[in-house]
Amino acid sequence: MAEEPSAGARAYQELIMRFAPAAVALSLAVALTASVGMGAEREADPRAAALIAEGRAALAAEQPQRAIDAFEAALAVDPGYTPIFLELAQASRAEGLQGKAIHYYRETLARDPGNLAAISGEGEALLEKGAVEKAKANLAKLKSMCGEGCPETRELAASIQRGPRTPVLAAESVMPEAQVSKAN
The missing domain is CATH 1.25.40.10 (Tetratricopeptide repeat domain)
Known part of the structure; x- marks a missing residue:
């Protein structure tokens, strides 16, 4: 037969059961706060x-x-x-x-x-390369992360609206065909 716990042991068990959930919640909150502090940008x-x-x-x-x-x-x-x-x-x-x-x-x-500047900048660079659809994907990602009103979203949206820049032609690409003539 199992022995009944003493009154002191029952009180101790009751105390543990009552405060254990609060202690666990408090320790999780402290751990989360510590991890967020570690992720802060350093100098x-x-x-x-x-x-x-x-x-x-x-x-x-x-x-x-x-x-x-x-x-x-x-x-x-x-x-x-x-x-x-x-x-x-x-x-x-x-x-x-x-x-x-x-x-x-x-x-x-x-x-x-979650770096909004990097997402926006990558979208701009993609747009400059002519990858409009990929730039739009970055815009959609920005909108989902910070909404329509954040500066990065507005900047990338304006760039997409303007369209990709036209590339500058090199002199070699517009050179006329060379003609060889026979000297007398």
Whole structure:
């Protein structure tokens, strides 16, 4: 036969059963708060921050290759600082390297899937390459994430409305056919 628990043991069991759910809920809340705090954006290494500033200045001075060099140096100094990839993407687009820019936007999204600037920028770069449907898919994703009113959604929608830019022709593509004539 099983022995009846003592009055003290019953009181202890009752106490555990009463407060265990609250204790579990509280510990989950603390764990969630801690994980959200860990996901917050950190500051860049001071050397990387100086290189980022140098790259932004070069980009403002319409020197995209110099900006790319500075941003790549910043990435070498602080490879874990995700915003550098957005800077590299913007400089690559200014240099006309949309494929490279798309790569940098996707690297940003691999690290931070909810980055609205990366989704919008990738859509712009896709549009510049002529991939209108893919740019529209990015717009739909932005609308579902932040709605019609967020700046990234409005910017990409306006770009899609304007349509893809017409590519600049190289001199070789408009050269007349060479004609060979016989000299006397």
